[in-house]
Amino acid sequence: MTPGLLIAAPASGTGKTTVMLGLLRALRNDGVVVQPFKSGPDYIDPAFHRAASGRASFNLDSWAMPAAMLDGIAGHARDAELVLAEGSMGLFDGVARAGATGNGASADIARHMGWPVVLVIDVSGQAQSAAATALGFARFDHSIDVAGVILNRVASPRHERLARTGMAAAGIRVFGALPRRGDLKLPERHLGLVQAAEHADLDERIEGYSAFVRAHIDIAALRAVARAGNGRAAAATTGTPPAQRIALAQDAAFSFTYPHMLDEWRRFGAEILPFSPLADERPAAHADLVWLPGGYPELHAGRLAAARNFHAGLHDHALTRPVHGECGGYMVLGEGLVDAAGVRHRMTGLLGLVTSFAQRRMHLGYRRATLNAPVGALPTGAILTGHEFHYSTIAEQPDAELASVVDAEGTQVTESGSYRGAITGTFFHMIAQQR
CATH class of the missing domain: 3.40.50.300 (P-loop containing nucleotide triphosphate hydrolases)
Structure with missing residues (x-):
């Protein structure tokens, strides 16, 4: 090697x-x-x-x-x-x-x-x-x-x-x-x-x-x-991709995507279709799933709130197909995001989540999650490992809990994510699926 x-x-x-x-x-x-x-x-x-x-x-x-x-x-x-x-x-x-x-x-x-x-x-x-x-x-x-x-x-x-x-x-x-x-x-x-x-x-x-x-x-x-190195030759394995055609948000507000995840999805035949919410772009019309990764949406909350074409495209997609958000992407799927100055910005409203940066509190650590509902093609009961790091707090979260989540010591974590039909979101970023 x-x-x-x-x-x-x-x-x-x-x-x-x-x-x-x-x-x-x-x-x-x-x-x-x-x-x-x-x-x-x-x-x-x-x-x-x-x-x-x-x-x-x-x-x-x-x-x-x-x-x-x-x-x-x-x-x-x-x-x-x-x-x-x-x-x-x-x-x-x-x-x-x-x-x-x-x-x-x-x-x-x-x-x-x-x-x-x-x-x-x-x-x-x-x-x-x-x-x-x-x-x-x-x-x-x-x-x-x-x-x-x-x-x-x-x-x-x-x-x-x-x-x-x-x-x-x-x-x-x-x-x-x-x-x-x-x-x-x-x-x-x-x-x-x-x-x-x-x-x-x-x-x-x-x-x-x-x-x-x-x-x-x-x-x-x-x-x-x-x-x-003394590692053995092997194929990376994160498990089944969440869809075959994935519209992936990629810009300054949505930049937290692991290369190993994208490589593995492509290896299983998935097609990645990038688009930019900050440029007010709609996700690809033929996508099977929209994936909004984490990033810094709080720094661009005004632009994201005003991106009406993006909002409309996301709502159109959500009528028939799943949408998932991780951390910052999850926040954008919610009703509102309160920035550090206390100003509330209207987000896409596909979930009832309201998050706030006005009262900062650090959330940091590994997470192990067992899904209570599917995330795209990832089935109920799938076990995902990942991590959480953000400074936002939950002001409102009226939807059903997406997963049972524990930290690295096995302690239950209250930030469970949520779902409404096929619209799902988590505060943790997925690293791997456990087999």
Whole structure:
């Protein structure tokens, strides 16, 4: 299999995404075909990976995905020369109870795939002491190979020398040291970065990361320690597609769609028919199902409320065929959406749901759902794994509960989704179907 590395960190906020993007672009500029992956449920980082590498980035999730599905998705690297996977949070951070293949930690992916780990360590505020952190990570789980570290936010040449001295004493390899640069931070929104498509200067930014990484990291040494994965060749499996002709909303308000889901639907013969609600487009008239994914509808609530052609097309479709919405898409299927300023916007009204961002509350975590009603071709009783992350609250939800939903610890979740006939919606984003 293709040799790979996992770029991870002791914690969030260490700068691993900047390092990842810089490495992807530097290698691409060198003519290396690099396949990116992202550990865990994340829509935003993979879009940046694609911009940097020129290849679609796929999520690998040990809680939601069985081993065969992980191996199938990893098969996207078969025509690449190198894999770079980006971890999430800290290397060993996951949920308390294991799911399909693990507890959702990046370490699970490194272990399953056999990829060495390179830790990006923020050394600001310390010097030799950073080596104790690195040594602890290297020894915490001997099934994980921590190949070395990249020092980040180094204050001065002296600071770098001291940090390297500590690493040498602990027997930790240093692949590079990045000086502190406040201008390299990407802006954030809600639970992650501002979406890649919203940066007019994104390519210029990524080229800057590439030059920065190339000047301070031994890229050849990183390539030399990459190791071929030990996953088995398999076809990804998410289960039956929800329809054969799927009208999929795709624009700045509806951008949270997993590449592995679309690839799998196409593999089973489904046709994806994109359309843009923000451009006031109707879904394709011959579609069997309309699917409204998540995104940031609250940032475009006024335009969505005024998109009368979109509303009419959705209502026409719903007379005879199913419609499904995930998270932001679910909100748009409702009666109303109250924005952060307290202004209520009329949505499509296919469901009775009213959501509000005026009283923000974070909803975050893995979800396991058993359907009480069909979602397109997904039958009653189907078990779906996924995740929920949003800041809206439910003001009204008069319709029947779509699913029985529990979190990663088995605790019942009140955000059950709802349905009215063949119109369905959930706050969770589906990652896989369980067989």
